[in-house]
Amino acid sequence: MMLSRLKSDLTMAEAARAPGGTRVDLLLVADMVTRGAKVLDVGCGDGELLRLLGERRDVDGRGIELSREGVNECVAKGLAVIQGDADTDLADYPNDAFDYVILSQTLQATRHPRVVLEHMLRIGRHGVVSFPNFGHWKIRLQVGLGGRMPTTDNLPYAWWDTPNIHFCTIKDFRALCLVSGAKIERAVALNAYGAPLRLNVPWWFWNLFGEQAVFLLSRSA
Amino acid sequence: MVELSTVRDEASHTREADEPRDSLLVRFGVDKPLKLDAGVELSPFQVAYKTYGTLNAERSNAILVCHALTGDQHVASQNPVTKKPGWWETMVGPGKPIDTERYFIICPNVVGSCMGTTGPSSSNSKTGKPWGLEHPVVTIRDTVRAQAMLLDHLRIDTVFAVAGGSMGGMQVLQWAASYPDRVFAALPIACATRHSAQNIAFHEVGRQAVMADPEWRGGRYLVEGTNPRRGLAVARMGAHITYLSDAALHRKFGRKLQDRSNPTFSFDADFEVESYLRHQGSSFVERFDANSYLYLTRAMDYFDLAADYGGVVANAFRGTPTRFCVISFTSDWLFPTSDSRAIVHALNAAGARVSFAEIVTDKGHDAFLLEEPELFAIVRGFLDGAARARGLATEKR
Known part of the structure; x- marks a missing residue:
C-alpha cells in the first residue's frame, strides 16, 4: 500500500520526465541493465519500470509489489508480478536467481534496508538501487535552519504520514555498501530537474546537490 | 410410486x-x-x-x-x-x-x-x-x-x-x-x-453422512434400487457452508425468517439460511451420484x-x-x-x-x-x- 502510494505520487508529482513521458530516474535504472537480462523489480508499483525494461531492454522481468491494487494492475497488463513484501519474501528466492535485482525508490520504505540489500546481492548478481538523497541542500536547510522535518516536491509527506521510514544520504548509502560487502560499479546523482550531475565532481558535491541517486552494485570479490 | x-x-x-x-x-x-x-x-x-x-x-x-x-x-x-x-x-x-x-x-x-x-x-x-x-x-x-x-x-x-x-x-x-x-x-x-487436515475433516463428515444413510446399502444402491438422498444432501449442505463465508451468509440471509414473521417453535426451516441450504442439498442429489461424491472427495484428500x-x-x-x-x-x-x-x-x-x-x-x-x-x-x-x-x-x- 505504502510503496504504491509513494510511487504514484512520485509519478504524478514532480518526477522529471523525458520526451515521451518516461520518468528520467527509471530510464537511468533501465540504462544500467544489460539487454535480455533476467530481472527482479522489488516494489514494482504499477509496473512502469518493468514495462520499460521489457520494451527497451528485452528483459525477462518479474516483480514484487506490496499493494494489492498495484499487483492486480500489473498482472492484468500481463506482467509477472506477485503480491509480497521486500522485508519478508526475498528470503524465499534462491541464490543467483536473477542477473539484476532492482530497488527503485523502495529501499527507504523497507524496515530492514541492510537485510534487503544483502538479499538483493544474494539473489541477483547485480543490484540497482535508486533513492531520494536526504543530504540534499534543500533538506539540510529545512532541518538545519527551519527546524522542521523536510517536505519537498519529491518527498511530499508529513513525518507522521510518510512511507519512507529509513531515509539516508548518498554518503550514508555508500557506508551501507561498505558494511554489506557491496561493490559500487556505477553511481549517478540527479538534480532537481532529473538531469544527471557532472561525473567528475567529488562525493560531497553529489551529496549536497543530488536530489536522487542511482547505484549499480555487485558482490565484492 | x-x-x-x-x-x-x-x-x-x-x-x-x-x-x-x-x-x-x-x-x-x-x-x-x-x-x-x-x-x-x-x-x-x-x-x-x-x-x-x-x-x-x-x-x-x-x-x-x-x-x-x-x-x-x-x-x-x-x-x-x-x-x-x-x-x-x-x-x-x-x-x-x-x-x-x-x-x-x-x-x-x-x-x-x-x-x-x-x-x-x-x-x-x-x-x-x-x-x-x-x-x-x-x-x-x-x-x-x-x-x-x-x-x-x-x-x-x-x-x-x-x-x-x-x-x-x-x-x-x-x-x-x-x-x-x-x-x-x-x-x-x-x-x-495439498489438502489440509481441516479440509480432509470436512470431507470425512460428508462421506459419513452419505454412508450413514440406510439407502446407501454399502454402496450398492444403484443395483438395489435405492438412493441415499438424505445422506448426500446433508453432505452437500455441510460442504456448501465451506464454499461461502460468514460475511456472505450474513449479507445474503442474516437472521431473516423464511416466509413467516415469527419463529414457529419447531424444527421447520424458520430461517432463510436453513431453507437455502435445504434447497442446495435437495437440488444437488438430483444431479450427482453419492458414490462419486465419496470417490472425488477422497481424490482431493490424497492430493x-x-x-x-x-x-x-x-x-x-x-x-x-x-x-x-x-x-x-x-x-x-x-x-x-x-x-x-x-x-x-x-x-x-x-x-x-x-x-x-x-x-x-x-x-x-x-x-x-x-x-x-x-x-x-x-x-x-x-x-x-x-x-x-x-x-x-x-x-x-
Missing part, C-alpha cells in the same frame, strides 16, 4: 454415466488402460468432454479447463441434466476472458465422476452392472493421466493453458508438475498443493504434490518452462491465501515465471465461479500476455 421413482433414478444415473447427453466421448479399449496410483488398471474406460471454439492449424491454441469437485464438462453451455447455464459461463465464452473466439476450449469430466467419464456409477464391463465400490479409488494424478490420453487422442501436443479452480486448480498444478513441456501457461485458482517430490513442492517445478498465474480470494477459508502463497513460494524457489494476485471479496471459496470483475481482468491480462509470448496475438477470428 416409490418403486417407479427409484427405478427412474437408476436408469437416468446409468444413462448419464455411460451415455452422457450433449457431450463428446472417447472410449479407451483394453489396449489403452489407465494406470492408477492405487496400483491397478482401469480398463476399458471412457472420458466425456466438451469443446468450444476452433483448434487452429498449428494446434497451439487449446485451453484445458479442469472442473471442481462436483463440476462437469458443461463449462460454457447448458447442462443437459439441470438445464442450467454452464458452470463457468462468466469466464468462458465468446469475448469472455477465456475467449472461445480465440482459443479452443476442452473441458473433460474427471475420472470417478458421474457425467460420462468412468466412475462408480458407470457400468462395469465385466458385470454389466454399475461399479459401485468395486471401482478402484482414483487420484488427481490419475485424472490428469486420463486427460493427457485425451489430448493424445485429439493430437494436441502442448496446450496453450490449463485453468481451473479448487479441485480444478489441483489438476492444473498436477499438469504443470507431470507434463511441464505440454503446458505453456497454468492458471491455478483458489487451490493448494499432496510435495509427497511425490521428496517432500519439497519446489522440486515439482524445477526448471519448468510453464508460466503461472496464481489467484486467491481474501474470504476463502477453504483454500486460504496462505495456501496460494505457498504455491508462489515454491514456484519462486524453482525459478518459475509466476504472477500472483489476491482478490478482495466477501464471497468465499465460490468467488472463482462468480461475477468478479477483477478476476476477469487478471485472467484476461495474463492470457493476453501469454498469447503474445506464444505468438497467438493475431489469432482472433
Whole structure:
C-alpha cells in the first residue's frame, strides 16, 4: 500500500520526465541493465519500470509489489508480478536467481534496508538501487535552519504520514555498501530537474546537490 | 410410486454415466488402460468432454479447463441434466476472458465422476452392472493421466493453458508438475498443493453422512434400487457452508425468517439460511451420484504434490518452462491465501515465471465461479500476455 502510494505520487508529482513521458530516474535504472537480462523489480508499483525494461531492454522481468491494487494492475497488463513484501519474501528466492535485482525508490520504505540489500546481492548478481538523497541542500536547510522535518516536491509527506521510514544520504548509502560487502560499479546523482550531475565532481558535491541517486552494485570479490 | 421413482433414478444415473447427453466421448479399449496410483488398471474406460471454439492449424491454441469437485464438462453451455447455464459461463465464452473466439476450449469430466467419464456409477464391463465400490479409488494424478490420453487422442501436443479452480486448480498444478513441456501457461485458482487436515475433516463428515444413510446399502444402491438422498444432501449442505463465508451468509440471509414473521417453535426451516441450504442439498442429489461424491472427495484428500517430490513442492517445478498465474480470494477459508502463497513460494524457489494476485471479496471459496470483475481482468491480462509470448496475438477470428 505504502510503496504504491509513494510511487504514484512520485509519478504524478514532480518526477522529471523525458520526451515521451518516461520518468528520467527509471530510464537511468533501465540504462544500467544489460539487454535480455533476467530481472527482479522489488516494489514494482504499477509496473512502469518493468514495462520499460521489457520494451527497451528485452528483459525477462518479474516483480514484487506490496499493494494489492498495484499487483492486480500489473498482472492484468500481463506482467509477472506477485503480491509480497521486500522485508519478508526475498528470503524465499534462491541464490543467483536473477542477473539484476532492482530497488527503485523502495529501499527507504523497507524496515530492514541492510537485510534487503544483502538479499538483493544474494539473489541477483547485480543490484540497482535508486533513492531520494536526504543530504540534499534543500533538506539540510529545512532541518538545519527551519527546524522542521523536510517536505519537498519529491518527498511530499508529513513525518507522521510518510512511507519512507529509513531515509539516508548518498554518503550514508555508500557506508551501507561498505558494511554489506557491496561493490559500487556505477553511481549517478540527479538534480532537481532529473538531469544527471557532472561525473567528475567529488562525493560531497553529489551529496549536497543530488536530489536522487542511482547505484549499480555487485558482490565484492 | 416409490418403486417407479427409484427405478427412474437408476436408469437416468446409468444413462448419464455411460451415455452422457450433449457431450463428446472417447472410449479407451483394453489396449489403452489407465494406470492408477492405487496400483491397478482401469480398463476399458471412457472420458466425456466438451469443446468450444476452433483448434487452429498449428494446434497451439487449446485451453484445458479442469472442473471442481462436483463440476462437469458443461463449462460454457447448458447442462443437459439441470438445464442450467454452464458452470463457468462468466469466464468462458465468446469475448469472455477465456475467449472461445480465440482459443479452443476442452473441458473433460474427471475420472470417478458421474457425467460420462468412468466412475462408480458407470457400468462395469465385466458385470454389466454399475461399479459401485468395486471401482478402484482414483487420484488427481490419475485424472490428469486420463486427460493427457485425451489430448493424445485429439493430437494436441502442448496446450496453450490449463485453468481451473479448487479441485480444478489441483489438476492444473498436477499438469504443470507431470507434463511441464505440454503446458505453456497454468492458471491455478483458489487451490493448494495439498489438502489440509481441516479440509480432509470436512470431507470425512460428508462421506459419513452419505454412508450413514440406510439407502446407501454399502454402496450398492444403484443395483438395489435405492438412493441415499438424505445422506448426500446433508453432505452437500455441510460442504456448501465451506464454499461461502460468514460475511456472505450474513449479507445474503442474516437472521431473516423464511416466509413467516415469527419463529414457529419447531424444527421447520424458520430461517432463510436453513431453507437455502435445504434447497442446495435437495437440488444437488438430483444431479450427482453419492458414490462419486465419496470417490472425488477422497481424490482431493490424497492430493499432496510435495509427497511425490521428496517432500519439497519446489522440486515439482524445477526448471519448468510453464508460466503461472496464481489467484486467491481474501474470504476463502477453504483454500486460504496462505495456501496460494505457498504455491508462489515454491514456484519462486524453482525459478518459475509466476504472477500472483489476491482478490478482495466477501464471497468465499465460490468467488472463482462468480461475477468478479477483477478476476476477469487478471485472467484476461495474463492470457493476453501469454498469447503474445506464444505468438497467438493475431489469432482472433
